Amino acid sequence: MSLQITGTGIISAIGNGTGQTLMNLLDKKHGISSIRYLQTIHKEIPCGEVKYSNGQLHSMLGIGNNTEFSRSAMLGAIAVRQAVEQAHLEEARKQGARIAFISGTTVGGMEICEQLYTAFTDPQDNRKDQIPQFLCGNCADVIADYFGDMFCMATTPSTACSSASGAIILGAELIKSGYVDIAVAGGCECLSKFHLNGFNSLMILDKDLCRPFDATRAGLNLGEGAGYLVIESEEWTEAHKSTPLCTLAGYGNACDAFHQTASSPDGRGAYAAMEQALDMAHLKPGDIDYINAHGTGTPNNDLSEGMAVMRLFGDKVPYISSTKSFTGHTTSASGGVESVICILAMQNSFVPASLRFTNRIDELTFLPTAETITRVRLDNVLCNAFGFGGNDTSLLFSR
């Protein structure tokens, strides 16, 4: 069964919607700077914030001051709305399509809990409406409710930084097995003090702008955002007149099972995930034109991912870049955000640059694509996303 992508939605530090995102990618304009909106003592740490206050996000959604919506849920709803509109899902729903909503997140709602935690634990304090935010699945339910009866199910994969890719894989499997006709899948995550301090305590945040795949790389920049895809079987695209953008030709999920936070030196999980994606699509490594790497910019990830890429592609590594150099690491949303970027790249025939690369990593034979390359036909693209503990995924999009 061929799985078509018929809608995309994206919001990140480089813009709201595919138009702004595309323009900034082509112009090499990143969105990482010191912190403006998040209330934290670490304002100087560079992050890829979405350039809207919570108040502005409320207005964009027309939800007044609804406290059920965490910032993660708002970012999610905005991106889902774009995807739903592009794929004409209202029409599909009218025709009786069963549409699933699958939204990956890790600490969705945490930015509210961390502000109210002291109040929650005080027996004298009666504020309770936002306690359900502690359950990160709440985020997907709130977004689903925003779209009325559009969705026949909602669930939340939570595999840290590969959550959104896990959502896309579940969406594909649900359609292939006939449980649903269409899936809106991806992920959302906003910046929170919890995440910022957590990554900071691990000492993997670069104090400067991140430099993925550079020998001098010193860590990642956190980001925030949301990215979603509409996935459907071919017969449904014909029924409700949506336009296929590309196919989801393959995907892989493997566990590194090496260490709780570090990747294996040879990237065995990453290798297995990419290999599975190729096998499912019946493609050979030589067929891949571009890899949107997980490429966080930490010493461990980029080396481990690089070793896995070299093992799979030998001395013919395709174009490879990390667009986290534009958006920051949008954690749980990254698989969704970067899938949308891959699809933009295919449609507009360009390879986004890996910003701030200058020095090759000794152990790696390949160089990331440091400049935007235009007028290049991309037929098959891999999108990697790996999570803490080795939840490794790879998605393969084809023209």
Add this chain to the structure above:
Amino acid sequence: MGIYIQSIEQISIQEPLSEKWFLSPIPYQTDTYNGFIYPDFKPYFTPIAARRLDNLLKVSVVTAKKAIENAGAALENGAESLQGIILGTGLGSIEMTEKFLLSMIGNNEEFLQPTAFTNSTHNTLCTLIALTLQCQGYNTTYSHGGMSFDSALLDSLLQFRNNRLNNVLVCADDYITERFYTILNKTDMLESAVTGQTSLSMLLSDRKNDNSYCRLVDGEIIRCNSEESLAKVFDRLLERNNLSADRIDATVINASAPDNRQIMNLNSKCLGNRPMLWYKHIFGENPCSSAFGIYVAAVCLKNRFIPANLQYRNGSVRCTDVPKTIAVYNSYNKQHSIYLLQCLD
């Protein structure tokens, strides 16, 4: 192709790693805090590992290991033959989340240790199990409140249907800490309920053997507001499996109190009005307690007997003597899940 439950192990508020609850459960009062009853961890962890891991991580590893150990012929080479792990958790390692939050708030974002942060991520449970069992196959975690385990189980069905896996470990893990209990008590989530704790691991495989508990026939998760839609989904599920409502011997419901009118009403209008069974008086209320719904159904089917203790007090019909098909119902927010289990011939 069939999907068979080969082994199930639990650590909860009942005797750990045991099926004693089936005939003589430990009784509990509602509206009190009940912690896990822990097994002896010594055989499972070195003293260093035991100190590093929190309680939920420990119990999750123990039930996973035991379920693999007891899977018998379903896993020819034990853990080496395991192809994937899927886990549901509503709260993840809330103990570690709280620890990191408290320290972050108390120290105004300074002097933080990363251990609590890395252990707090929901997928730490499933990836630690993978690390312990050295399973590099399919690995994923669902965290969707009271539908977390149900989502994990649905994914496992897809893995078999789409010929991705021949066996998979499905787990449910949730720990309500004493501190979080006081927070939850402000909401109606635990109202009139026994507070429960959940660690359950089950091995599913496409090969049955003499030790299999039962067959996992099919399942659905549906988000809907109307009783008509739910009834339609239930009918569709039965039809797809060549069943009629009267072939369902009992329906396990997710009531946490003995007099839940809403669920009784739903059962009569949407779920074929079959005799009802319940489990939350034994295992308690907890985001992942729906896993015990599947568990009690599986144990009844294996033992070919439904103890009176599981029969819902207000059920108007008595259960059949030897149950053959049991439905398991759960709900959370606007979503409902129904799974069908059948005894082996």
